[in-house]
Amino acid sequence: MEVRINKEVRNYQESLFFGLSLRQFLFSLVAVAVAVGIYFGLRPVLGNGEIGWVCVLAAFPFALGGFFQYNGMDLERFLLAVFRTEVLTPKRLWFRSENLYATLLDHAIGKERLSLD
Numbered sequence: 001m002e003v004r005i006n007k008e009v010r011n012y013q014e015s016l017f018f019g020l021s022l023r024q025f026l027f028s029l030v031a032v033a034v035a036v037g038i039y040f041g042l043r044p045v046l047g048n049g050e051i052g053w054v055c056v057l058a059a060f061p062f063a064l065g066g067f068f069q070y071n072g073m074d075l076e077r078f079l080l081a082v083f084r085t086e087v088l089t090p091k092r093l094w095f096r097s098e099n100l101y102a103t104l105l106d107h108a109i110g111k112e113r114l115s116l117d
Contacts, residue, residue: 020066023074027066031059 020028035055042051068075 024066027062031062031066034062035059
């Protein structure tokens with residue numbers, strides 16, 4: 001019998017339904033509900049091929065919400081961090097190199113010219 005233990009205990013996620021965590025399961029249910037709603041809502045308007053793509057594209061953001069993780073952040077924390085850094089506090093960083101050698105050389109040449117005059 002083999003018992004698997006995560007190398008990092010904090011990364012442990014309890015699986016409740018079909019190997020999914022509660023968050024992943026709930027977001028998957030919402031994605032399915034959105035896809036079914038769009039299917040029945042647009043069935044009279046679109047054909048079967050097109051409606052399938054619309055359902056997939058509409059359900060994708062909800063499914064992504066349950067499975068997305070970046071640097072330990074869930075989707076809503078990640079979007080909030082992006083909003084804060086890009087919208088609330090946008091910064092333009094300028095790089096200005098400072099060549100100390102050239103500055104000292106110009107200074108020395110200037111002194112030398114003054115002493116020659």
